[in-house]
Amino acid sequence: MEVAVLGAMMLAAGAAPVVMGILEPTDFYRPAHQKIYSAMYRLAERSAPIDIATVASELEKTGDLQKCGGPNALIDIAASVCTAASAPAHARIIKDNALLRQLIEHATDLAEVCRNHPGNIAEMIGQARNRLDTIACRAEPGRQRNEGVTQMMDTIQPEAIDWMWKPWIPLGSVSILEGDPKVGKSTITLQLAAIVSRGWGFPDGDGKPGAPYGPANVILMNSEDPLATVLRPRLDHAGADCTRIFALTGVQWRNGAVDSERMVTLQDVDTIEQAIIKFDAKLVIIDPIQAYFGAGVDMHRANETRPVLAGLGAIAERQRCAVLLVRHLRKMGGSATAHGLGGVDIFGYARSILLAWRDPDDPNRRILAHTATNFAREAKSLLYTLDDGFRWCGVDDRTAEDLANQPQQRGERKPAADRTAEWLHSLLSDGQIPANEVYAKAAREGYGIGSVKAAKTMLGVESCKVAAIWVWKLPNAQ
Known part of the structure; x- marks a missing residue:
């Protein structure tokens, strides 16, 4: 034949x-x-x-x-x-x-x-x-087929890296700011927003104002702090031009004659990009990242987080803006690269990582360290204080790795039982989860089986069998 x-x-x-x-x-x-x-x-x-x-x-x-x-x-x-x-x-x-x-x-x-x-x-x-x-x-020859898209590297024109704040925050890329509670992560983001909105200089290698950037517009996505009682007063205190800062709080759509609204997530890439284009924003702040992944995305699974981060990175590259994600630290310590909540793939995708840390030598000071960057050498750490408002106060020779390897001094922490209960409540807040998956997630976050069982009892978590699988759910949950 x-x-x-x-x-x-x-x-x-x-x-x-x-x-x-x-x-x-x-x-x-x-x-x-x-x-x-x-x-x-x-x-x-x-x-x-x-x-x-x-x-x-x-x-x-x-x-x-x-x-x-x-x-x-x-x-x-x-x-x-x-x-x-x-x-x-x-x-x-x-x-x-x-x-x-x-x-x-x-x-x-x-x-x-x-x-x-x-x-x-x-x-x-x-x-x-x-x-x-x-x-x-x-x-079926007429059926749509997926084919690889290739481009000869000889046709690519080399481009220099554009910076918003060299070497901390590159344009066209995703960066991460991570740290424990009470170290001022959100306050730092608002300070950066103020600098961009006014066209002021970011701190340079000696801690003094350096080359200015802007003025430019900023998009703020913050799920933890109220707009009127926290964010606006802090922006005012930082001297921000609030006519250049826009809070993206939700997504609206019309169902017949009824207008509906829900929280925006990182899966709403079109909505986020439309806002960036509409306001010509050059800085997008997402605080915290775990609140915006959306339902169905486990931030510990690379195959689920990578497409979301890739969509965000593509927006940053197309619009030549900087995207700054805020991430909490996990309970367990370790190297500076392993501190952040979620899978290590999140760390790997970011082009620059900033770490906010309590100064072990001075309870009134904080340290902003540069954990890693793909485009330049890491910057010297910066000192800042939150007393009577945010204030930069010099430089420091300690690196992110130095801080991560020191004995833990991570501020006021709630009792272990309360922290485990808070974690479990947050995990189950989106719906029931198989018991074995709860234990697996707990192990990744450093919570032992005994403490998880104690938290289950404290919260009154219910166990039931669904299709031969034991699942956990919060009391009175559907």
């Missing part, structure tokens, strides 16, 4: 366009036939004639002529054809056989994966569905 199709294409000029609308090189079973068909394909793309001589010449160029049996093999293929009229029908049979081989291979691989059971059923189903969809696309 394959020989009949290849021979018809070399003998009848009208056969090639029809067959090439049906078959791809990989549809042929024999490797030699794949090489011959690929040579014909290249000739067709150059609008060159397809016959024994041109195909032999094309195979010679790639060193495949002898691998395919030499010129005599091409002559034998052409001589075996009785009529070229059946080429389209034969091509469809070859296509069907190729699809059957792919389905058999897919089913075999899937059976092997299921036997080994890697553990993530949803991911297994997703991969199986994607592969089956690829086969379906090949079966």
